[in-house]
Amino acid sequence: MASKLNQLKCKAGQASQFVAKHGTAYYRQLIDQNKQYIQEPPTVEKCNLLAKQLFYTRLASIPGRYQSFWKELDCVKQLWKNKHELKVEDAGIAALFGLECYAWFCAGEIVGRGFTFTGYYV
Structure with a gap:
């Protein structure tokens, strides 16, 4: 655990050095590119x-x-x-949309639990 903490400190130090070195130039470039919104x-x-x-x-x-x-x-x-006139393509799109909604629900539940997977223990 201590070695991972030291790795994290090292990475954070490298990131802060990079930002200190290149952050100002990036900020100026970003402001210049978006002057019309200021x-x-x-x-x-x-x-x-x-x-x-x-x-x-x-x-x-x-x-x-x-x-x-x-x-x-x-x-x-x-x-x-008019479901009797429904094409297979339309039904497939509706099924994929429902599956996507369910997947986003599941992903939201996982994020809400702090990225942990839980199950029932018998």
Whole structure:
């Protein structure tokens, strides 16, 4: 355990040296490439204004997303009513989507447990 801790300290030291040496150049390059997104003047008041604009813009988008949800649900209902006309490709896509949702659920459960796999002991 002590050797792994020393390895971790060594790696952390190397990473901090790399960041200290190259971090400033990377920061300047990143700022130069994204100047069009920087608001002038860069003040706390401007940041607060942008945060409020983002919040209320997302709040205003809820009715549109609500309508889109019900349109999608209506499409699914129509597919279910006409399931006898359903193609194998469409059923396969739906099955893959369901499998993907289940896999994300399982991955979320594993992450929530701290990346541990548990089982039942008999």
